[in-house]
Amino acid sequence: MRKVGRSGTAGDVVIASVTVIALCAGVWLLRGAAETHAPPQPSGTRTVAHVGREPAAVSALPPSVPDRIRIPSIRVDAPLMGLRLTRTGSLDVPPAVYKNLAGWYEAGTMPGETGTAIVAGHVDNAEGPAVFYDLGALGRGSTIEVDRRDGSTAVFTVDAVEVYRAKDFPDQKVYGAAPRPELRVITCGGGYSSTTGYQGNVVVFAHLTGSR
Template sequence: MRRTGRKNGNAVIGVVTAVALCSGAWLLSSGAESHPPPQPSAAQAAQAPATTPGTDPRSDSGPTPLPPSPPDRVRIPAIGVDTPLMGLRLTRQGSLDVPPPERKNLAGWYEAGTTPGERGTAIVAGHVDNKDGPAVFYELGALEKGRTIEVERRDGSVAVFTVHANEVYDAKDFPDEKVYGAASRPELRVITCGGKYSKQTGYQGNVVVFAHLTAVR
């Protein structure tokens, strides 16, 4: 994860490289460097620069934004993800905390910011792997535009998001404003580690899925 000073909702996200999220311990211990997690292709990138940071310029229409409600579960059918969500806060160092690495099938959401379905940019993050093998978002880089992400909310509603981009960034070139910046409609970012891999330092960047609210159940 990358550092940023952006505001998401009413809280400041300060995100720095998280060794627990990006170490690639499984690749290192198993000798599986020849089978790294999939990475987004150029075809899955956004087609044009956003006119407003954090938005898809092709359409601003969609369902009415939902009132705040914590999310309890996220499903991404196309890559077999169906996982509970825990709340994530900031560490004392100002970085976004991550789910416990031993719970590889657990993801988290930034609970001091926007809730999924609410107007603005909601953040979900999870491990790509741990020392025992692939984790919850190992296949995130393979997610294609047009696929859906479903978020079960505590108020009983399900917010359905449609992917409009899937991109990978080197840590040194991470676009803080594009990923964490304010949005004029309900949007979702799903983040894990990716990019180049180093035996010394782990993954060198992040895979980021960009999605916007298209239905409510």
């Protein structure tokens, strides 16, 4: 992965040219799984809907570390670890050996705060499907829940699910600052090659619509 940088006010994050390459080796498929077992993909890149047609956003929550992410419609229920930068300046990733583990970029926005929070996880590992294997099957209007250390749960509604080739990854659209609490959930996708692995990334765009 390439370098990650931070700019703007606290909580606003700009991640430059990072397509979560370390999530994308496709080790399980490379070891002989049939192509038909590749993870589901969104049906083309879909534009995020206009705000007026989305479920209403709600006020931002106070800062609190996220501990767990749940996406009921695709049976995700996983702990979250903090992700930092490596010594070379790239975004670290959860250890691939733990298939039901995701991470959030802890130098940026906490899920529920105003701004763009980033969560990433593996699509597979050497043993088979991992935490975000079915992310490409997620539909607009689906719910994402993030349990936070203060005991609250931030509830997000999915606006769109998009897939990008690595060379076309829109850094500003995915990672740029937002005026309301938003969430991006990222894994690998965009087709699979037995020689180079996954060709890009699946990105879920969501915004805060509730809490409890």
